[in-house]
Amino acid sequence: MNLPITNQIGDIFRGHQTFLVAGHVRPDGDVLACQIVLGLTLQALGKTVEVWNPDGMSRKYSFLPHADLVRRPPSQARAFDVVIAVDTATQDRLGSIRDRIASQKVLVNVDHHTSNGRFGDINWIEPTAAASGELVHQLLCDNRWPITPAIAANLFIAIATDTGSFQYSNTTPQTLRIAAELIEAGANVAELSRQCFGSYPLARVRLLQLALAGMKFSADNRIGWLWLTREMYRQSGALAEDSEGLIDHVRAIDTVLVAAVFEQDDTGIVRVSLRSKSDRISVDKIAGQFGGGGHAAAAGARIPGEPAGVEAAVLKAIEQAVQTAPQG
């Protein structure tokens, strides 16, 4: 008999004792909240559990209930019965966690990225889910594990952040049904939204101010992009995590179909984030040309090279996609 995957994962949870919940570098709200919820659920089952993110808990999401569960990996490797990777498309994205796992019996991979490399022993990859938080919610429901107010708050933020507050095309009727259940289970929408979307550090706005000054457009203003330079970070006092969501200011311009944000890191790599507002332009295909991936409406890549050269190559690929997109 083939058990549903949520029950297979439930059996793995029930049948083992030591667990690691792992999430991707440069964490977003979805991965951090899912990591916390899986950690709380395993604790409630009486398991020994570690929750590691290579970058630790970000300042932005430290309001999440039980945020202190999320730790940076220790310097010494440790052995676990089960490692659960959540919201993490490739093992690369686990960063420093990879060499801090001495051994594991089972690797469980739970994610909603189309590009997920299916690197687990058990892979639950569901690209129709708006957020990994939807999958974690289903895992809890199918196994009749309780959704406490703290868990509801975390899952609400997981879904609210990955859907841009329920605005992006990944928002489905099911997304809103789950959100409704989370509100019934104790998620306080107004308070959580204020903490998540209405409490930006001033330094982040200063960074935005500098970046918008250099914003550029092409293809009749259908493509908009900006750079976040190290000099801008220095001047504004912003942290790397403050860049999350800045792309929405380009995306939100009426003529823009594809928005891009470029950022040079310290290792000669340019990080590119892409957003599409057209269901005829899939930015994961553009990112894929440069070794990246993601979703149709939101994707990214890390590209080695000089800033000007990378910008020109990416812009050419975007222009190609915009020009050849079917009209409708």
Ligand SMILES: [Mn+2]
């Ligand atoms: Mn996600």
